[in-house]
Amino acid sequence: MIKLISLFALLLVSTSSFSQEKTIYFDADWQPTTKNKMVYFRPVPKAVNGKFLFKDYYKSGKLQFEGFSLSKTEEKFEGLVTYYGEDGQNLGQSNFKNGILNGDFTIYYPDGKLKSKGTYLGGEVEKSLSFNYRGLEDWNEEYDLATKYNGAQKTIEIIFDGNIKGIRKETFFEDRMIRSYDETGKLIGEVTLDYNDEPVAGIVADYIFSPMKVEKIHTYKDGKEVIK
Template structure:
């Protein structure tokens, strides 16, 4: 064998082994939490190879061989994304495509529906949202030129809480209060953009299963305020210039409406029921000229309201 042929053989063998090394990468196996594991316990596996001195080409697969993610890492240990990264469902359909620079979102991000049509897009600049939509667990945020312009709730945490759509302004924000399903407008409130305090219209506040609907005028309570528990009306108060003048509440024993009037913002004459949602009890008060003459304490026992005499009393009133 001539010397020249020997050199050619060495070159051919070198190319052969290089090709084999690049095309037959070892697999790294991961469990369902993306911790490294054995082949037998794996839910995913990864194949990677070095693209150049700074980038690794990474392909993640579901254990059945369907591609789960493809893109480039600049650091394997820290899994720092670089450039375009694409994710796929377990059916092989594209679910998301995002661009990164040094591990942070930079450029266009696209999220797809199950039919692979675009759901929404977001543009990032150095990790900050510049344009488009950001999806939360139960809401969407809309951005324009780096500013939040709209917040939309599309799912309530329970069957009784109202949804809101908030449109942000320079000095005033507008909230459109919707029903639990988001298909019926309940009312509109105008808020101060700086401190989010209500100025005019409807405000809804929620606490556990209690929901309070209050009307405002010039930052003061005006008109009807309604209190709901699990979507059912408990009571309603009437306000004039931020001062309560009348309250109607539901008698839980008869489901009839009782009424009490107020003087200088304090209960004066009539009957009133108050509900404690934490311990699930009712207090009944009967007032006469600002004095409680009867207090009855009802506790929920096996689904029934039982009068607790030890926590109740009746005041003797002279004629």
């Protein structure tokens, strides 16, 4: 799962303790560097109501990150932190408690679409929902996909086309069941699966994509397709 937390893992500075009496410059891997080699920079954090406001910037001067720390010299973040693209787009937000990820988080694609959301508890992902959209550079499928997790365990997968409440196919891994919906978002039926993921009883649809449409509907009973 682990693309869900990649934004925060990659964008948090790797060094957690440093002297902050002057501007710090970072390279592309967030390692301290010189001013002439910098990709990002961090001015001296400002004291605000007993906390310290950290702001990181792109070399261009555009804001890249902001959040409060309990320490001026350590990234002991508290409360909401926010990441930005160089174009000003909100790339994600997360909540911290005493320097540990805790609470709600959201991550966005550069175009503003939701990439993932969920909750952390004590630094670990408790629940999450991630999205892949048709047309993304690293997603080669002809449909959109939403995936729900409890911790690292995948629980639900939804294949859809633009509107997650419209035409879709929902697979419930723990309940071993598939629900099929038509072009209006109306439930066609559901089918139970055996431990080889083969249909046992109920109704399931086949789909074609681009755009997503129902191709055929199957009915099963006692593990065999009912031919009408």
